[in-house]
Amino acid sequence: MDDKPVERAGYHHGSLPDALTAAALELLDERGLEQVTVREVARRTGVSPGAPFRHFADRQALLTAVVGRILADFEQWQLAAVAEDEGPAMRAFGLGFVRYAIRHPHRFELIRSKVFGSRQPTELRQRLSGIEQALTGIIVAGQQAGELRAGDPAVVGLAGQALVYGLSQMIVDGYLPPEQAEQLAEQVLDTCGLGIVNSADFQGP
Template identity: 70%
Template sequence: MQRSGYHHGSLPSALVAAALELLDEGGAEAVRVREVARRAGVSPGAPFRHFADREALLTAVAGEVLEDFAAWQGEAAGAAEGPVMRAFGLGFVRYAIRHPHRFGLLRSRVFGASQPEELRPRLGELELLLNGLVVAAQRDGELPPGDPEVVALGAQALVYGLAQMIVDGFLPAERAESLAEQVLNTYAATGY
């Protein structure tokens, strides 16, 4: 998608939007500051007035993706027909299927060994949502008792692994969502 150029409003937001387009088109490798500036309709040096470097821009994009992912997960949980943790897990996998490059950026910036400081509040909100869902599911007998953080970790490991297998092409794309549903149904039936 070609932009007509930046004219008014928030230049940082316009730069992040252009970078997000590039991410969706070709992954993090496609996000180049010069191309972001071109799409936003500004000079090649303009992004550096708002972002120290490409890494700072990618962190800002990761923040937008994390916000989008959290909203997606909240909607999945809110629209649950059946066990909410199953819906949450399926939402996670569906997000990765529909947005593989965004999932890749989350994997590298958010779900890695360390998160940029500016992303921690958003990640904390997502963790609170998940822990709240786990506690509610435990209370309702859908999940076994135990430390909610450990149960949440197990759930995250399952859906993260499924999502990664799908994005990596290990599971056939045309059957990925169906296979994910079957796996999640199997674990939902066992109380996990």
């Protein structure tokens, strides 16, 4: 059997980086972060083991490109969650974060390592800035509508981020039962979210 990889049509016209990134994301979803290797990505893409290094300096550079694609998908997911929910946008945004982690635990693991650390790759800053601006807009609109209490939007955003990040981590780590994770997430957000809603307007059960 001939195992020599055959480069697919179109890769000589600038689409190989995209194909490699797509293959790496597919591998991440299937097997987890530790199993994403440049060699296996090359094999899946149908190119020689050395071909990816013409576009990505190393495995970390490839993973950074994967994170960029995940963040693009995550942003659209979040905006759709807000648009489809009739309740407060801040709650929908937070619940969307948790639901994404539940459905894509390996992606969450990679985002955690690349985004929630002491250093963020410069290639991701524009994408992260867009997500941050979207969240800030939601917070400001919520404050103006009286849904959220007044205060620095950055602090309100950090409080919300800490809640959904910690909750997502507990779910992905298996601390919370996966079959109940989404229901528990809703209950926790409704309970802890009382710290940032406008208490004067909140009507409890």
